[in-house]
Amino acid sequence: MTPATHPIYVRNxxxxxxxxxxxERGDCLIEGGIISALGPDCAVxxxxxxxxxxDARGHVLCPGLIDMRVFVGEPGFEHRExxxxxxxxxxxxxxxTLVVMPDTEPVMDNVAIVDFVMRRAxxxxxxxxxxxxxxxxxxxxxxxxxxxxxxxxxxxxxxSGKRSIAxxxxxxxxxxxxxxxxxLVVHHVEDQSLVGDGVMNEGETATRxxxxxxxIEAETIPLExxxxxxxxxxxxxxxxxxSTAESLELxxxxxxxxxxxxxxxxxxHLTLNENDIGEYRTFFKLAPPLRTESDRLACLExxxxxxxxxxxxxxxxxxxxxxxxxxxxxxxxxIGLETLLAAALRPVHDGRIDLVRIxxxxxxxxxxxxxxxxxxxxxxxxxxxxxxxxxxxxxxxKDRILSISKNTPFERARFQGRVLETIVAxxxxxx
Amino acid sequence: MTASALASFPHRHLLGIDGLTALExxxxxxxxxxxxxxxxxxxxKKATLRGRTLVNLFFEASTRTQSSFExxxxxxxxxxxxxxxxxxxxxxxxxxxxxxxxxxxxxxxxLVVRHHAAGAAHLLAQKVDCSVINAGDGAHEHPxxxxxxxxxxxxxxxxxxxxxxxxxxxxLHSRVARSNILCLNALGARVxxxxxxxxxxKGIERLGVEVFxxxxxxxxxxxxxxxxxxxxxxxxxxxVPSTKEYFHFxxxxxxxxxxxxPDALVMHxxxxxxxxxxxxxxxxxxxxxxxxxxxxxxAVRMATLxxxxxxxxxx
Numbered sequence: 001m002t003p004a005t006h007p008i009y010v011r012n013x014x015x016x017x018x019x020x021x022x023x024e025r026g027d028c029l030i031e032g033g034i035i036s037a038l039g040p041d042c043a044v045x046x047x048x049x050x051x052x053x054x055d056a057r058g059h060v061l062c063p064g065l066i067d068m069r070v071f072v073g074e075p076g077f078e079h080r081e082x083x084x085x086x087x088x089x090x091x092x093x094x095x096x097t098l099v100v101m102p103d104t105e106p107v108m109d110n111v112a113i114v115d116f117v118m119r120r121a122x123x124x125x126x127x128x129x130x131x132x133x134x135x136x137x138x139x140x141x142x143x144x145x146x147x148x149x150x151x152x153x154x155x156x157x158x159x160s161g162k163r164s165i166a167x168x169x170x171x172x173x174x175x176x177x178x179x180x181x182x183x184l185v186v187h188h189v190e191d192q193s194l195v196g197d198g199v200m201n202e203g204e205t206a207t208r209x210x211x212x213x214x215x216i217e218a219e220t221i222p223l224e225x226x227x228x229x230x231x232x233x234x235x236x237x238x239x240x241x242x243s244t245a246e247s248l249e250l251x252x253x254x255x256x257x258x259x260x261x262x263x264x265x266x267x268x269h270l271t272l273n274e275n276d277i278g279e280y281r282t283f284f285k286l287a288p289p290l291r292t293e294s295d296r297l298a299c300l301e302x303x304x305x306x307x308x309x310x311x312x313x314x315x316x317x318x319x320x321x322x323x324x325x326x327x328x329x330x331x332x333x334x335i336g337l338e339t340l341l342a343a344a345l346r347p348v349h350d351g352r353i354d355l356v357r358i359x360x361x362x363x364x365x366x367x368x369x370x371x372x373x374x375x376x377x378x379x380x381x382x383x384x385x386x387x388x389x390x391x392x393x394x395x396x397x398k399d400r401i402l403s404i405s406k407n408t409p410f411e412r413a414r415f416q417g418r419v420l421e422t423i424v425a426x427x428x429x430x431x
Numbered sequence: 432m433t434a435s436a437l438a439s440f441p442h443r444h445l446l447g448i449d450g451l452t453a454l455e456x457x458x459x460x461x462x463x464x465x466x467x468x469x470x471x472x473x474x475x476k477k478a479t480l481r482g483r484t485l486v487n488l489f490f491e492a493s494t495r496t497q498s499s500f501e502x503x504x505x506x507x508x509x510x511x512x513x514x515x516x517x518x519x520x521x522x523x524x525x526x527x528x529x530x531x532x533x534x535x536x537x538x539x540x541x542l543v544v545r546h547h548a549a550g551a552a553h554l555l556a557q558k559v560d561c562s563v564i565n566a567g568d569g570a571h572e573h574p575x576x577x578x579x580x581x582x583x584x585x586x587x588x589x590x591x592x593x594x595x596x597x598x599x600x601x602x603l604h605s606r607v608a609r610s611n612i613l614c615l616n617a618l619g620a621r622v623x624x625x626x627x628x629x630x631x632x633k634g635i636e637r638l639g640v641e642v643f644x645x646x647x648x649x650x651x652x653x654x655x656x657x658x659x660x661x662x663x664x665x666x667x668x669x670x671v672p673s674t675k676e677y678f679h680f681x682x683x684x685x686x687x688x689x690x691x692x693p694d695a696l697v698m699h700x701x702x703x704x705x706x707x708x709x710x711x712x713x714x715x716x717x718x719x720x721x722x723x724x725x726x727x728x729x730a731v732r733m734a735t736l737x738x739x740x741x742x743x744x745x746x
Binding site: 145180 | 628672
């Protein structure tokens with residue numbers, strides 16, 4: 001990421017700031033990487049010399065997306081994804097901040113690795129990268145990592161990544177300790193002993209397919225435990241991915257009690273269900289697994305009523321050698337950076353959810369949770385914005401995917417809504 | 432020692448600070464002041480306990496507490512026997528009560544006991560005929576440590592009432608912290624406890640202390656900063672992530688001390704982990720009372736033995 005070269009003036013846009021609910025026609029001036037003016041003709045009479053003018057033609061200008069759950073293969077799995085390739089994919093999809101997960105090799109559980117990753121990302125990614133650090137050493141769920149020092153080194157949260165911390169004593173002390181530094185604890189709620197060798201949602205579909213099921217209690221039991229420990233410790237807690245109607249009920253109740261509990265949902269769980277697995281398509285094998293249609297509808301409802309705080313791509317590049325297997329033997333995970341926004345617009349076009357609310361879950365809310373200044377279309381905020389044509393139709397073709405790995409569940413899918421421009425720190429990065 | 436001091440310590444055992452009145456504590460401190468003088472003479476011997484038997488029964492390894500009691504007993508003329516049970520009969524499966532009954536049959540007059548289980552000294556006191564002194568039971572109490580700390584503070588500052596004392600570190604596992612909270616509160620100090628939330632026991636604020644999880648705020652303006660030992664097995668990820676992180680946020684170094692508590696005197700019950708909870712330049716610096724604490728330890732233990740000896744049953 002290099003600094004801005006010249007000012008950019010976006011004219012004639014539909015300005016949307018999800019945090020304040022602002023939604024009006026106007027212009028936006030970005031100078032020195034910062035939003036310096038907003039509103040109708042805000043800088044027409046004082047345009048800095050050398051400004052580049054972009055005519056938005058009435059399309060939406062909103063903050064660039066902050067994707068709170070992204071797995072990049074660097075270091076350790078560069079054949080799946082690098083910061084360079086992830087940055088290109090993100091720019092194409094309108095994601096301007098990648099929150100990368102510490103599930104690397106070696107695991108990001110100490111200051112030196114976090115430092116390396118941040119530096120590497122700065123040198124090679126065209127969008128911003130911030131990192132969550134591993135909550136426990138080696139992701140083993142036993143000894144806590146140097147949470148205070150990691151926060152001072154710039155880690156935006158701590159997380160168990162793709163694993164759950166099974167030991168309640170360890171997790172309780174972790175919450176207590178992290179609370180002291182006001183660090184957000186992001187937990188993957190999936191009880192491995194209940195998952196067992198299950199590979200998809202438990203129920204009729206799994207039975208018909210002859211695949212071993214994963215019960216919803218694999219998610220609700222650790223989630224409920226976590227909420228009780230939050231009650232005990234007061235720590236800020238975020239369930240990384242929830243997928244069942246009953247989980248949402250637990251979060252809803254915790255919020256009613258005023259607990260500092262938030263949760264995320266993956267774009268796949270908002271737009272797909274277990275039937276999409278069809279004939280053992282491994283690109284639909286996820287953790288948590290795709291659930292029933294009624295769970296998916298519960299997710300949409302929870303998004304509308306504010307129970308779900310954040311939508312993530314859960315971008316998880318997997319290569320052919322981990323996906324081209326019988327369903328039960330394939331790795332979990334799907335890529336999602338390039339399709340996050342377009343897929344999230346589906347329920348908007350269906351009239352199920354309001355545009356501003358859905359944008360909030362990918363901009364200002366993750367920014368607030370992680371303490372980031374971006375994610376707002378406000379004067380003084382970082383100049384990370386995207387220009388979106390809400391209606392342009394397109395079809396995702398595999399050979400146009402920019403990620404190194406091609407494991408998308410949306411191949412040949414039709415979308416309505418496309419990113420026209422992606423600007424990071426006042427610099428156009430979508431090519 | 433004065434008659435009034437004796438009259439005001441009517442106990443057979445010293446099992447904890449809990450149960451002592453401020454007057455009784457003051458009486459012990461007054462006797463300890465005299466014991467300091469005795470210990471500074473060339474001839475350090477008194478005959479108060481001549482013919483008496485003191486048994487040091489240590490189920491946990493200890494160097495300074497055990498030798499401090501041994502010296503205190505010898506300076507008062509007692510016969511002292513040290514039993515380190517940590518690696519003897521306890522390993523062979525003998526219970527605490529069996530050990531107590533066996534010892535009792537040897538007719539000691541004073542039993543100094545340290546045990547890893549809270550309440551062990553109380554249990555022994557019910558089973559033996561002699562006086563029992565608790566030299567540390569689990570995370571419960573270590574009364575002579577609190578008394579020696581109070582004596583050290585009073586001699587250094589001239590008073591205890593009104594002083595702000597910050598007890599820092601592993602409060603959760605510390606008997607020293609509990610005894611000191613009780614003792615200092617009884618004597619009118621304002622007590623704070625400071626540590627990461629993982630090392631603060633639930634409900635500690637109900638013991639009459641102010642609780643801080645930020646070291647700098649916790650020691651701000653303190654008159655006394657009392658550091659506690661953090662045991663090694665507790666700093667590798669279970670309660671705190673690492674010694675490095677612990678020292679960074681909770682270790683007492685010159686910078687934290689100078690910028691937040693420039694007038695504070697520094698204490699540590701020992702043994703110290705230099706570079707973990709306390710920096711060497713602070714521990715060895717001009718504001719350290721750590722060596723005074725060791726000297727006061729012998730004096731306070733002499734005072735305790737003398738006070739209990741006056742109440743022996745067979746007198």
